[in-house]
Amino acid sequence: MEQTSKNIAIIGSGLVGSLLAIYLKKKGHAVTVFDRRPDIRTVHFSGRSINLAMSNRGWKSLEKVGLGDAIREIAIPLDKRAMHVNNKPVYFQKYGKEGEAIWSISRGVLNRRMIDLAENEGAVFRFNEKVWDVDLPEAKIFTGESEKSVWKEYQYDLIFGCDGAFSRVRHKMQRRSRFDYSQDFIDVGYKELTIPPNEDGTHKLDNNSFHIWPRGKFMLIAMPNIDGSFTCTLFLPFEGEVSFENITTTKEAKAFFKSYFPNVRKEIENLTEDFFKNPTSAMVTMKCYPWTYWNKVALVGDSAHAIVPFYGQGMNAGFEDIYVLDELMETYGDDWDSIFSAYQKSRKPNADAIAELSYRNFKEMSSKTADSKFLLQKKIEKHFASKHPDKWIPVYSRVTFSDRPYAEALAIGDEQERIMREVMELPNIEENWDSDLVAEKIISLLKTKKTT
Amino acid sequence: MEQTSKNIAIIGSGLVGSLLAIYLKKKGHAVTVFDRRPDIRTVHFSGRSINLAMSNRGWKSLEKVGLGDAIREIAIPLDKRAMHVNNKPVYFQKYGKEGEAIWSISRGVLNRRMIDLAENEGAVFRFNEKVWDVDLPEAKIFTGESEKSVWKEYQYDLIFGCDGAFSRVRHKMQRRSRFDYSQDFIDVGYKELTIPPNEDGTHKLDNNSFHIWPRGKFMLIAMPNIDGSFTCTLFLPFEGEVSFENITTTKEAKAFFKSYFPNVRKEIENLTEDFFKNPTSAMVTMKCYPWTYWNKVALVGDSAHAIVPFYGQGMNAGFEDIYVLDELMETYGDDWDSIFSAYQKSRKPNADAIAELSYRNFKEMSSKTADSKFLLQKKIEKHFASKHPDKWIPVYSRVTFSDRPYAEALAIGDEQERIMREVMELPNIEENWDSDLVAEKIISLLKTKKTT
Numbered sequence: 039m040e041q042t043s044k045n046i047a048i049i050g051s052g053l054v055g056s057l058l059a060i061y062l063k064k065k066g067h068a069v070t071v072f073d074r075r076p077d078i079r080t081v082h083f084s085g086r087s088i089n090l091a092m093s094n095r096g097w098k099s100l101e102k103v104g105l106g107d108a109i110r111e112i113a114i115p116l117d118k119r120a121m122h123v124n125n126k127p128v129y130f131q132k133y134g135k136e137g138e139a140i141w142s143i144s145r146g147v148l149n150r151r152m153i154d155l156a157e158n159e160g161a162v163f164r165f166n167e168k169v170w171d172v173d174l175p176e177a178k179i180f181t182g183e184s185e186k187s188v189w190k191e192y193q194y195d196l197i198f199g200c201d202g203a204f205s206r207v208r209h210k211m212q213r214r215s216r217f218d219y220s221q222d223f224i225d226v227g228y229k230e231l232t233i234p235p236n237e238d239g240t241h242k243l244d245n246n247s248f249h250i251w252p253r254g255k256f257m258l259i260a261m262p263n264i265d266g267s268f269t270c271t272l273f274l275p276f277e278g279e280v281s282f283e284n285i286t287t288t289k290e291a292k293a294f295f296k297s298y299f300p301n302v303r304k305e306i307e308n309l310t311e312d313f314f315k316n317p318t319s320a321m322v323t324m325k326c327y328p329w330t331y332w333n334k335v336a337l338v339g340d341s342a343h344a345i346v347p348f349y350g351q352g353m354n355a356g357f358e359d360i361y362v363l364d365e366l367m368e369t370y371g372d373d374w375d376s377i378f379s380a381y382q383k384s385r386k387p388n389a390d391a392i393a394e395l396s397y398r399n400f401k402e403m404s405s406k407t408a409d410s411k412f413l414l415q416k417k418i419e420k421h422f423a424s425k426h427p428d429k430w431i432p433v434y435s436r437v438t439f440s441d442r443p444y445a446e447a448l449a450i451g452d453e454q455e456r457i458m459r460e461v462m463e464l465p466n467i468e469e470n471w472d473s474d475l476v477a478e479k480i481i482s483l484l485k486t487k488k489t490t
Numbered sequence: 491m492e493q494t495s496k497n498i499a500i501i502g503s504g505l506v507g508s509l510l511a512i513y514l515k516k517k518g519h520a521v522t523v524f525d526r527r528p529d530i531r532t533v534h535f536s537g538r539s540i541n542l543a544m545s546n547r548g549w550k551s552l553e554k555v556g557l558g559d560a561i562r563e564i565a566i567p568l569d570k571r572a573m574h575v576n577n578k579p580v581y582f583q584k585y586g587k588e589g590e591a592i593w594s595i596s597r598g599v600l601n602r603r604m605i606d607l608a609e610n611e612g613a614v615f616r617f618n619e620k621v622w623d624v625d626l627p628e629a630k631i632f633t634g635e636s637e638k639s640v641w642k643e644y645q646y647d648l649i650f651g652c653d654g655a656f657s658r659v660r661h662k663m664q665r666r667s668r669f670d671y672s673q674d675f676i677d678v679g680y681k682e683l684t685i686p687p688n689e690d691g692t693h694k695l696d697n698n699s700f701h702i703w704p705r706g707k708f709m710l711i712a713m714p715n716i717d718g719s720f721t722c723t724l725f726l727p728f729e730g731e732v733s734f735e736n737i738t739t740t741k742e743a744k745a746f747f748k749s750y751f752p753n754v755r756k757e758i759e760n761l762t763e764d765f766f767k768n769p770t771s772a773m774v775t776m777k778c779y780p781w782t783y784w785n786k787v788a789l790v791g792d793s794a795h796a797i798v799p800f801y802g803q804g805m806n807a808g809f810e811d812i813y814v815l816d817e818l819m820e821t822y823g824d825d826w827d828s829i830f831s832a833y834q835k836s837r838k839p840n841a842d843a844i845a846e847l848s849y850r851n852f853k854e855m856s857s858k859t860a861d862s863k864f865l866l867q868k869k870i871e872k873h874f875a876s877k878h879p880d881k882w883i884p885v886y887s888r889v890t891f892s893d894r895p896y897a898e899a900l901a902i903g904d905e906q907e908r909i910m911r912e913v914m915e916l917p918n919i920e921e922n923w924d925s926d927l928v929a930e931k932i933i934s935l936l937k938t939k940k941t942t
Contacts, residue, residue, distance in 0.1 A: 186638055204665070212673075213656070215772045216728075220672035221664075276668075320667045 039371035041065050044195040047072060047179055048161075049169050049207050053090075053145070054339030054356040055200035056152035056161075060103050061364050063159035070194075071161055072181065074168040079153060083146035087230065089261035089269040090148065091116070091140040091248070091350035093438045099357035102364065105155060112147050114262050115139035120247035122302065130247065135427075138439045140248070140350060142261040144269065172197065172210045177334040196374065197335045200356075203324050205341035211331060219326045224346055224400060226256070227276050227318045234307045235266025242305050243268060253298050255404050256280060260302075270306065282318050321346045323393050329382040333374035336381065338363070343389035348399035349437060351392050355444070359385055391444040395437060395451070415458050418471050422480055429484060430454070457483040491823035493517050496647040499524060499631055500613075501621050501659050505597070506791030506808040507652035508604035511613035512555050513816050521613040522646075524633065526620040531605060535598035539682065541713035541721040542600065543568070543592040543700070543802035545890040551809035554816065557607060564599050566714050567591035572699035574754065582699065587879075590891045592700070592802060594713040596721065624649065624662045629786040648826065649787045652808075655776050657793030663783060671778045676798055676852060678708070679734055679770045680725050686759045687718025694757050695720060705750050707856050708732060712754075722758065734770050773798045775845050781834040785826035788833065790815070795841035800851035801889060803844050807896070811837055843896040847889060847903070867910050870923050874932055881936060882906070909935040 043066045048055045051073035059069045092100075092113060100106050117139040119131040133140060153163065170189060171180040177197050182189040199207025203221075212219050233242055241262055243249055249260040249268070255275060260268040275281040280298075285291050288310045295303040303309065324344035330336040339356030363381050370376040406412040423430040431440075433454070436447035461467065461479055470476055495518045500507045503525035511521045544552075544565060552558050569591040571583040585592060605615065622641060623632040629649050634641040651659025655673075664671050685694055693714055695701055701712040701720070707727060712720040727733040732750075737743050740762045747755040755761065776796035782788040791808030815833050822828040858864040875882040885903035888894060913919065913931055922928055 216675045218674050220674075222670050222672075223668045 039368055041067070041367060042372050043067055046070070046196045046198065047177075047192065047194040048198045048200055049073075049172075049179070050199070050201035050205075050341070051075075051078070051149075051153060051163055051165070052200060052202060052339075053149055053152055053353055054360065055198075056149065056156045057099065057103075057357060058198055058200055058338055058360050058363075059156040059161035060105070060152075060159050061360055063156070063161050064103055065364075065367060069156075069161040070192075071156070071163045072167050072169055072179070073163070073165050075165065077153070077163070077165040078146060079150045083144075087145040087269070088228065088271045088347050089263070090143045090145050090353050091261070092143055093140045093350065093354050095351075095354040095358040095361075095441055097141075098441055099361040102361060108155065109143070109148065109151065110141070112151060112264055113141035113143040114245060114264060115141050116246055116248045116261070118247050120244055120249045122249060122251040124298075124300070134435050134439050138435070139246075140438060142248070142263070144263050147264070169201075169206050172199075172207050172335070174210060174214075174331040174335050196333075199335065199337045199341045200339050202340045203322055203344035205337065207335065208326060208337055208341050211328075211335070211337075212326070217326065217328070219324075221322050221324045221344075223320050223322050224397075225275055225277070226273050226400070226404065227282055227320055229272045229274070229282075229313065229318050230316050231258075231270040231272060231309065231312050232307045233260060233268035233270060233302075233305045239266045241266050241268065251299055251302060252403070256298075257403065258299055258302065270302075276318075276320075285313070288314075323397055325390065325393060327382070327386055329386065330378035333378055336363075336378050342385075343393060345389075345393045345396040346400050347396070348403060349392065349396040351396060351437060351444075355389060355392050358388075358441075388444040391448040392437070395433070395444065395448055411462065414468065414471060415462055418461060418467075418476065419454070419458060421472050422477055425477065426481075429481065491820055493519070493819060494824050495519055498522070498648045498650065499629075499644065499646040500650045500652055501525075501624075501631070502651070502653035502657075502793070503527075503530070503601075503605060503615055503617065504652060504654060504791075505601055505604060505805055506812065507650075508601070508608045508613075509551065509555075509809060510650055510652055510790055510812050510815075511608040512557070512604075512611050513812055515608070515611035515613050516555055517816075517819060521608075522644075523608070523613055523615045524619050524621055524631070525615070525617050527617065529605070529615070529617040530598060531602045535596075539597040539721070540680065540723045540799050541715070542595045542597055542805050543713070544595055545592045545802065545806050547803075547806040547810040547813075547893055549593075550893055551813040554813060560607065561595070561600065561603065562593070564603060564716055565593035565595040566697060566716060567593050568698055568700045568713070570699050572696055572701045574701060574703040576750075576752070586887050586891050590887075591698075592890060594700070594715070596715050599716070621653075621658055624651075624659055624787070626662060626666075626783040626787050648785075651787065651789045651793045652791050654792045655774055655796035657789065659787065660778060660789055660793050663780075663787070663789075664778065669778065669780070671776075673774050673776045673796075675772050675774050676849075677727055677729065678725050678852070678856065679728050679772055680723050681734075681765065681770050682768050683710075683722040683724060683761065683764050684759045685712060685720035685722055685754075685757045691718045693718050693720065703751055703754060704855070708750075709855065710751055710754065722754075728770075728772075737765070740766075775849055777842065777845060779834070779838055781838065782830035785830055788815075788830050794837075795845060797841075797845045797848040798852050799848070800855060801844065801848040803848060803889060803896075807841060807844050810840075810893075840896040843900040844889070847885070847896065847900055863914065866920065866923060867914055870913060870919075870928065871906070871910060873924050874929055877929065878933075881933065 045068045046062055048059055048069060048071045051071045055071055059071050062069045097106060100109055117133055121129050121131065157163065167181045169179050169181050170185050177194045179192050179197060180189040199205050201207055211217055236242055243260065245262040251258040256273055258270055258272050260270040262268050277283045285294050291310045291313045295309060322344055323346055326342065329342045338359045345352055362384055366377045366380050423432055433447050433451035436442060436450065437444065457480060460483060461476060464476065464479060497520045498514055500511055500521060500523045503523045507523055511523050514521045549558060552561055569585055573581050573583065609615065619633045621631050621633050622637050629646045631644050631649060632641040651657050653659055663669055688694055695712065697714040703710040708725055710722055710724050712722040714720050729735045737746050743762045743765045747761060774796055775798055778794065781794045790811045792804065797804055814836055818829045818832050875884055885899050888899035888902065889896065909932060912935055913928060916928060916931060
């Protein structure tokens with residue numbers, strides 16, 4: 039359905055804000071994007087990003103506005119995990135079927151490209167302009183140098199809050215009655231480190247792998263960049279025996295890497311310098327509801343649903359929000375009440391589901407990777423899925439390589455877990471794990487419906 | 491232990507703020523209480539309060555600073571519920587053992603008295619002074635006419651945020667990293683109504699009862715005031731078939747009361763006028779952590795843990811916070827780091843427990859009061875408790891008539907629920923509910939420990 043051109047403000051020029059700008063321009067709207075920070079194309083990156091993994095949902099949203107090829111130019115496909123366990127050779131785990139991959143991409147490089155593309159479409163960017171207040175029913179925004187300076191007032195037809203986990207737009211909605219909100223931090227922080235390219239510009243590690251050095255309660259990961267470098271992220275508890283709190287000197291940092299990451303330590307650039315120069319960042323799950331205010335204001339992406347990064351779905355979920363919004367614009371045309379109402383109703387359960395799945399992955403990584411029963415269960419699931427790919431699609435594939443709702447992936451995952459709990463109770467499961475008996479048991483359980 | 495006199499600001503002159511002022515004055519501190527609103531002693535009450543029920547924990551905190559008698563003067567003991575079911579005579583349910591009662595008290599009347607008492611102790615009150623910002627590490631507060639006006643700066647040694655569920659002080663803490671926070675509204679709202687005294691000043695209903703008109707998904711309650719009136723509260727869903735949303739005209743309001751509250755309708759003063767004049771208020775469960783900032787700032791009462799009112803414990807929990815703080819001041823003297831750290835560690839699990847219990851009471855009232863199995867279970871519990879008072883203290887009594895931790899009451903309540911689930915599975919329980927067999931079963935289950 040056609041839409042009447044509206045005058046639209048987007049708050050936040052991050053990935054979601056700039057992709058939304060492109061979508062809205064293609065619908066014929068006037069779009070201004072405000073950002074309190076300077077133009078990311080003019081500044082050095084901040085050293086606090088986790089590299090992104092673009093998967094099915096992200097690509098689908100890019101393809102719809104014809105951006106797939108432009109973004110693939112700056113992305114690298116990863117079809118497997120490379121597991122670096124101390125005193126063992128590296129081993130590889132394929133992510134999915136032949137041809138399935140997640141794509142490593144630098145947040146900064148992607149964001150720069152997206153802003154270029156949005157400008158090409160005609161979106162206007164106003165950088166260094168800080169939004170301090172929003173009049174929700176009037177769709178007005180107020181900007182200025184500081185919270186107490188003289189403010190400039192802008193009136194729009196619609197406002198989209200794409201200003202991230204600590205959104206100012208949401209902040210305004212949050213002070214209203216009957217606005218549900220939660221922010222829960224995990225007790226693990228992260229820090230960015232870098233593995234530089236070889237002298238000839240090639241990658242120092244396999245560049246089609248997502249590298250993981252799992253160490254129980256902490257881990258290091260590395261994802262390749264197109265310039266030959268890797269962006270590494272160290273995930274480590276804030277407090278406790280082995281923790282950020284207990285690494286305060288160069289000597290302690292060196293000892294930590296020597297004990298736990300002896301092989302990768304030498305590859306990391308300016309290890310101890312970066313360790314203390316780069317910030318230790320926190321991770322939060324943020325949920326809220328409603329996401330919209332009348333037909334005037336809507337939250338999109340992290341401002342509506344920030345999640346911990348352990349499923350690699352934060353950006354993908356935000357891009358999928360935009361895809362869904364676009365479908366609803368096609369259905370409802372100028373009826374923005376219906377667009378916003380259907381948008382939040384459709385997306386909220388899926389945002390909650392990917393938040394839950396991401397949090398579970400965090401708990402799993404920090405508590406279960408050393409649990410032999412858990413590892414056996416994963417082995418059985420994998421074995422069964424390879425023999426019966428039509429009967430058992432792993433949750434990871436449903437989330438990463440499909441566009442079925444996140445909520446469905448979570449529900450089927452819970453059902454699979456129920457089945458596996460029964461399977462793990464079978465006598466001598468340790469010996470019989472790959473037997474026909476076990477496969478038949480799974481098949482029979484798949485036929486029964488969950489009763490409670 | 492003695493404490494060095496400190497210069498202390500309390501933000502909020504409500505019940506918790508004024509009682510805390512009294513406690514701190516008695517310890518020899520200089521205390522200034524800020525409130526953005528006018529002095530409640532000079533204004534008409536707002537028509538949006540639910541009357542309070544002072545129970546054991548509240549009294550204990552008042553007694554410690556010698557205020558029990560002064561407050562009992564303005565309170566009325568309620569030793570029972572009076573249940574008003576349509577087409578049935580009123581029936582009464584005793585709250586506890588002989589002599590156990592909750593005390594009805596008007597929030598406004600109590601607040602006025604508490605401020606008088608705090609002033610008598612030497613606390614200074616600064617009304618109509620709005621706190622807009624707090625410098626947490628420096629313990630500075632900034633006040634002014636508006637958020638954008640010129641601000642006045644005050645420096646203190648310590649700041650206590652007693653400014654309620656929508657606390658400005660907490661708001662400042664909340665924008666920091668690693669601050670966990672949630673606010674969850676329930677889908678039921680409330681509205682205050684009044685039953686005036688008889689012409690001779692006596693109460694129109696039994697004045698030692700907490701009156702309840704349960705109607706499934708909604709209900710009316712009434713609590714007596716010392717002036718002969720009752721403060722009534724109508725709890726009703728915001729949306730749905732029978733809801734605030736669907737009562738928008740005088741005619742609809744009259745029809746609603748005629749259908750559901752025919753007997754009380756005529757007693758309520760200015761029924762339809764008040765219905766539309768008084769606001770419809772929302773109810774929220776608010777949790778957060780941490781509650782303190784270094785040795786500088788602490789949240790006390792609703793600003794740290796707002797709960798829904800269905801257990802009558804909001805004020806009691808806030809007063810108990812103060813009691814615990816006072817005990818820790820005696821233990822740690824000038825070591826405010828330890829006082830604040832022990833305070834939040836000790837109180838957080840108990841605040842979470844009473845939040846959970848209050849929310850469960852809400853769910854129970856709105857979904858289970860018509861469930862015959864639930865009612866049978868409650869009857870069995872009551873019967874058993876009356877025969878074996880040493881073996882089965884109901885959760886309500888543990889919360890209301892004891893000062894044992896809320897978390898303990900919740901844990902024992904869960905254990906009782908586990909036992910009753912097994913009891914309800916006994917054959918012919920409907921007929922045998924008061925048999926020795928059932929009592930023996932409960933006793934044997936009480937001896938087993940929870941295994942999972």
